[in-house]
Amino acid sequence: MLTTRFKSVAEASSSQQTGRTYPLERLSDDKSKDLFFEKIFGGNDPNPNEFRDTKYEILKKCGGLPLAIVAVAGLLARDRKSESHWMKVHTSLSSELEVNLTPEGVTQILNLCYNDLQADQKNCLLYLSIFPKGYSINRKRLVRRWIAEGFIIEKQGKTVEEVAEDYFNELISRNIIRPVDHNSNGKVKTYQVHDMILEYIVSKSSKENFITVLGGHWHTATPGNKVRRLSLHSSDPDSAKSEIENMNLSHVRSLTAFDSLERLQSFSFKFGILQVLDLEGCKGLTEIHLRKICKMFHLKYLSLRKTSIKKLPSAIGKLIYLETLDIRETNVEVLPDSVADLKQMAHLLGGNKSTRAALRFTDGIAKMTALQTLSGIGISQRSSRALGGMHNLTKLRKLSIYSIADFDKHNQKYGDLLSAIEYLSGCSLKYLAVDDGFTGFLDLVVSSSSPPKYIHTLELSGKLPKVPQWINELKKLEKLTLSLTSLRTHDLFVLAQLPLLFSLTFSVNAARQDHSVMKVFLRNTMDSRGNILIPSDGFHSLRLLRFSAPVLPLLSFLEGAMPKLQRLELRFKVLEGAYGVENLVSLQQVLLRVSQQASETTKVKVSDIRSSVRMHPNKPTVVVDEYY
Incomplete structure (x- = not known):
């Protein structure tokens, strides 16, 4: 099946393959009205008699075209209660639109939306x-x-x-x-x-020489004057090289390359005033490129994410204006000492979230006192000397530790790391994620006397013996992820009192790496008599609930439980069941991830859940998939 906006393309394709063309009809008046008011008010018009004629005249000018309806609705939503605003939009829309909404008419609507922006x-x-x-x-x-x-x-x-x-x-x-x-x-x-x-944005951008696009679906005209921002999409390397060589690139401020750097091999890769260099996912990045990048002294943003690089040159320290360095999903494990000179670095992104490969925390990183985001780092014996400097990162808003290694719980450096986390939690830290690698560090975190009271997001992964005793003090907490060896109904009653909690995830996937975790979890399942009760009071802000474990005990949602929950996700090999799903009055989606090794009994339980969800008045969607 082929879809296209161009009638000539449809007819040519149809004649070649003896197929038929099916022109899409425009929306009916009723469907147009529903879409229009949904985009403006989020539902039905709360005041249908308020400037009624103006509303319907504007809607009529959209001609039943979804894009036009959505664009105009977005413009009106900015000041939905002002009659003068509605009248201004109505006056701005040509009366010719309702007769024949041509591509030029759509452009007129988009012009109106564009000109309304600051x-x-x-x-x-x-x-x-x-x-x-x-x-x-x-x-x-x-x-x-x-x-x-x-x-x-x-x-x-x-x-x-x-x-x-x-x-x-x-x-x-x-x-x-x-x-x-x-x-x-x-x-x-x-x-x-x-x-x-x-298409409208690309055309507008090209006319104003704001961005030059080369290759791919869009191909803007080569500017007669200097290129300001260059975006290289996938294209024939030979033709791309030819066009690039004819461009004046002396004033390029931004370079973005998708797919490959092959077309850039033919010239010197020198951009004197480049501020943004985004090479995410590019193939062909070499040490020669890296050395030349380190001479782009005005760089503020550098992304080498998903490239094959293994290390950065020590000359990286010369990029003193750099604010963002993204080396996630590369093979870079440690940064050169010279990064200590990057005093304006605000976002350092490393490691690999899927594999838990981490970027080693070093003295150089500890001296980046402007850091707001430090993601994907690893703590080991080699990091021990640098831990004392972590206290200096007082502007840090996000700290994500992917691994802790070579320590035992009696090591003094554990105390240094915990002390730094406690200190930073009292400064600007809003997001804290720690994977302790089964070293026992989370034992210290759980018993800490200085909980991170101002944290918004907390993720504790590894071997977590119990829900932290101070968890009810985190009144600003919005997102919580816990890898537990123990889950009791009592824990849920405590967590239910967190007023802003939006997302809650429980996981015992750590069992794949530590058999003792599984034993403890099974014992606690027995202690709870195989039944976890979700209380009828509390969880007033919760929208997402996830459970992930090899063996999920019986989950019982009491009447009135989680009144705003929209999405329920369960991942398991063995499932005892889930009762009371019909009590989740705001439920919209259920995702069940089932092990391919699940027993027939578990598959019957899955079928039972699907049946109960089908009876739910909201008609939530149910997705069932398998994992290895």
Whole structure:
């Protein structure tokens, strides 16, 4: 099956394959109205008689075209209660639209949406043309790049990061970008841009010489003047080389390459004023490239993520303006000592979350006192001298430790690490993730006398003997992940009182690495009489609940339990059952991940859950898949 917006393409394809063309009909009046008000009000119009004629005249001008309806609705949602705003939009839309909504008419609507943005928001929107058609773009990647480009300034007492997040959310609320995936805390993780909107943005960006796109689906005209930002999509290397050699690249501020660096081999790879270099996933990155990158002295953002590099040159320390260094999913295990000179480094991202490969914590990292994000690090005996310096990272908002090795619980350096975490938790730290690698470090964390009271996200992985006794003091906690060897109904009654808890995950996957974990878990399952009760009171903010264990005891959701829970995920080899799913009044989705080795009894339990979910008045979706 082929889908296309172009009638000529459809007819050509149909004649070649003796197929038929099926032109999509525009939305009916009722469906147009439903979509229109859903995008503006999140449901039905709460005041249907309020400036009723204006509403329906605007809707009529959208001509039943979903993109037009969504775009105009996003514009109206900005000030949905103001009649003057509705009248302004109505006046701005040509009366010709309702008769024949041509591509030019859609462009008129998109122009209206674009011109309604502030100047710096327009820059942020045009910047989306860097990415290929259909590409899922990571929110944090985009936001950090906006900041490095200088599009964002502090305002109204907010940091540049907070302002950038506001701009991103504004693009979502205006229906300009579409969320694809969410983090477990509810924030958008990745997004896409509708093809026609992206086509408009690329065209606008090219006309203003804002971004030059080479290769891929879009191919902007080679600018007659200097290239400011260059985005290389996948294309024929020979033709790309030829075009690049004819460009004036002396003023390139931003370079993004997708797929391969082969086309850049033909010239010197020198960009004197480059501020953003994003080579995520690129093939062909060599030591020669790295040495030349270390001479790009104005760099603020450098991503080498998912490349094959094994180490960075010591000259990396010369990039004194660098704010973001992303070396996740590479083979880099340790940074050179010269990184101590990177005094403006705010986000250092390393390691591999899937494999738990980690970037060694060193003295050089401990001297990066501007750090806000330190992700994917490993603590070992080689890090012991640097641990005392961790106290200096007082601006740290996110700390993610992927591994702890070569220690035992009686080692003094354990105390140094715990002391640093306790100290930083009283400063700016909002996100803390620790995987102790079964070394026993979490024993100290659980018994700490200084809990991280201001933390928003807490992830404790490895061998966690019990729910920390201080957990009920974390009144700001939104996301909690615990790898437990013990889970009791009492623990859930305690956690139920956390007022802002949005996401809750329990896991005992550590059993694959430590047989004693499994034994303790089974014993505790017996102690709980094989039944975990989810209380009828509390969990007032919880949207996501995950259980992951080889053996899941019987889960009983009492009437009134978790009133806002939308998604339930269970991963298991053996399942005793799940009762009371119908009591989850806001449930929208159930995901069951079942081991391929599951018994017939467990498969019957899965069938029972599916049946009970089908009876739920919300008609939640049920997804069942298998894992090895």
